[in-house]
Amino acid sequence: MSSLKSHLTLILALISILFSIFLFKTFSQILEKYKQNIIDNYSIVIVSTSTLSKPDIDNLGELEEIDIKNEIAKLKKKYKNIDFSNITMPHFYKLKLNSLPSPNELINIKNELLNKPFIKKVMTKSSSQTKIYNLLMLLEIISKTFMYLIAVLGFLLIVKQLEVWKLLHNERMYIMELFGAPFWFRGAALFKIAFIDSLISLIITFGLIYITINSAIFEKVINDLGINFEINYLNDFGILFLISFLISFLSSIIVVIGKK
Amino acid sequence: MGKIVIAENLSLKYENSEIITPSSFTINSGDFVFLTGVSGSGKTTIIKSLYGEIKPNSGKLMIGEFNLNNISKSKLALLRKHLGIVFQDFKLIPEWNILKNVMLPLLIAGVNKTDAENLAMEYLSRVKLSHKADKFPEELSGGEQQRAAIARATIHNPVMILADEPISGLDEYSASLVMDLFIKANRLGITIVIASHSIPSNFSINFRQLHIEKGKVYELS
Numbered sequence: 223m224s225s226l227k228s229h230l231t232l233i234l235a236l237i238s239i240l241f242s243i244f245l246f247k248t249f250s251q252i253l254e255k256y257k258q259n260i261i262d263n264y265s266i267v268i269v270s271t272s273t274l275s276k277p278d279i280d281n282l283g284e285l286e287e288i289d290i291k292n293e294i295a296k297l298k299k300k301y302k303n304i305d306f307s308n309i310t311m312p313h314f315y316k317l318k319l320n321s322l323p324s325p326n327e328l329i330n331i332k333n334e335l336l337n338k339p340f341i342k343k344v345m346t347k348s349s350s351q352t353k354i355y356n357l358l359m360l361l362e363i364i365s366k367t368f369m370y371l372i373a374v375l376g377f378l379l380i381v382k383q384l385e386v387w388k389l390l391h392n393e394r395m396y397i398m399e400l401f402g403a404p405f406w407f408r409g410a411a412l413f414k415i416a417f418i419d420s421l422i423s424l425i426i427t428f429g430l431i432y433i434t435i436n437s438a439i440f441e442k443v444i445n446d447l448g449i450n451f452e453i454n455y456l457n458d459f460g461i462l463f464l465i466s467f468l469i470s471f472l473s474s475i476i477v478v479i480g481k482k
Numbered sequence: 483m484g485k486i487v488i489a490e491n492l493s494l495k496y497e498n499s500e501i502i503t504p505s506s507f508t509i510n511s512g513d514f515v516f517l518t519g520v521s522g523s524g525k526t527t528i529i530k531s532l533y534g535e536i537k538p539n540s541g542k543l544m545i546g547e548f549n550l551n552n553i554s555k556s557k558l559a560l561l562r563k564h565l566g567i568v569f570q571d572f573k574l575i576p577e578w579n580i581l582k583n584v585m586l587p588l589l590i591a592g593v594n595k596t597d598a599e600n601l602a603m604e605y606l607s608r609v610k611l612s613h614k615a616d617k618f619p620e621e622l623s624g625g626e627q628q629r630a631a632i633a634r635a636t637i638h639n640p641v642m643i644l645a646d647e648p649i650s651g652l653d654e655y656s657a658s659l660v661m662d663l664f665i666k667a668n669r670l671g672i673t674i675v676i677a678s679h680s681i682p683s684n685f686s687i688n689f690r691q692l693h694i695e696k697g698k699v700y701e702l703s
Contacts, residue, residue, distance in 0.1 A: 402563035
């Protein structure tokens with residue numbers, strides 16, 4: 223019973239750590255893609271007296287000139303008494319930024335652009351952008367804090383497990399040492415437990431991940447956000463596999479080395 | 483006969499107090515030695531120093547070619563592979579059955595499992611425990627556990643067996659069986675060092691007695 227308990231402790235600890243790492247990665251990926259979505263659909267409109275090129279806007283992003291011929295044609299039709307040939311029209315540009323700016327960064331960008339003599343006006347969707355940005359940051363902070371907490375709890379469980387292992391295996395390892403057993407031989411039983419427990423934890427974690435990413439709620443959230451979420455099974459599971467084995471083997475090595 | 487243990491002005495400390503004051507003694511290969519003294523005289527301390535559990539405080543201690551004053555972990559492990567150790571509290575691995583306990587030195591030496599099992603069964607039959615091979619230590623009496631411990635201590639043909647109060651707490655019959663096993667091992671050429679508060683009255687073979695008194699080791703003839 224106590225042996226089963228000691229297995230469960232490590233398995234639970236590993237699952238919580240692995241799953242929090244997976245959630246951390248998934249949240250980061252979703253947030254990054256969502257930010258990219260916003261950036262793709264977000265632009266600053268610049269009105270300039272002269273034509274602009276990338277160096278004029280300090281390489282802040284992609285510059286695209288807005289074609290105003292149609293708009294002028296409409297105006298000409300509407301205001302027939304105005305002689306448009308005497309009016310010099312400014313150039314209109316869409317600036318697609320490289321990254322999603324914070325509200326402060328956005329103000330700085332705007333001021334920087336307005337400092338240039340040929341730029342007459344800069345239009346941003348600052349209020350809606352600020353709301354989205356703040357919401358994303360809040361989500362990121364909450365999710366990361368939550369995941370750090372789970373990981374810390376997992377590590378605390380492992381520390382507890384190390385104490386249990388020391389009690390359970392100390393005598394056997396001491397006797398083996400008296401007969402000249404090498405390090406790997408003394409730790410063999412622990413290494414075996416570590417291997418089995420990490421394997422079980424991995425299987426359960428993979429199961430949880432599978433259920434999570436195939437759940438209706440998860441799919442709905444991804445669809446609503448309009449992002450394309452995908453798991454790189456080989457890479458992501460490979461990382462979890464390595465972390466799981468590393469944690470459990472390091473724990474068992476600590477017990478074998480720390481034998482009193 | 484070559485000297486297997488050389489102690490020159492050996493002083494041993496245990497928990498910061500000097501238990502053995504500078505003493506010199508030697509043990510020859512093939513000797514049967516009783517290490518005697520009253521309780522707390524330092525018998526266990528000397529036995530522990532012989533298997534490297536306690537390092538010399540001063541003086542010199544050699545076991546064969548191994549200098550125990552500054553022995554590395556790997557060399558200590560190598561030395562211990564050539565020793566057989568018997569403890570008063572048996573030190574059998576509780577979660578292993580008797581057969582596997584006896585196999586331990588062979589498994590450490592890298593002998594394959596089947597050969598180790600066969601040899602362990604043979605040694606268990608020598609100590610009259612083959613019928614209890616699959617029992618766990620807690621299912622055996624003290625005398626039986628000690629016999630199993632002796633089978634474990636001899637199975638790898640060690641050069642020396644160190645036994646710390648091996649018959650203390652055993653009934654007369656079990657004590658006699660255990661001593662017979664040591665005698666048989668000694669007849670095979672294994673050096674035997676037994677820490678004991680007294681020497682069995684009916685002990686029949688030649689032996690040496692190293693006596694500890696007030697921290698000094700003396701040879702009694």
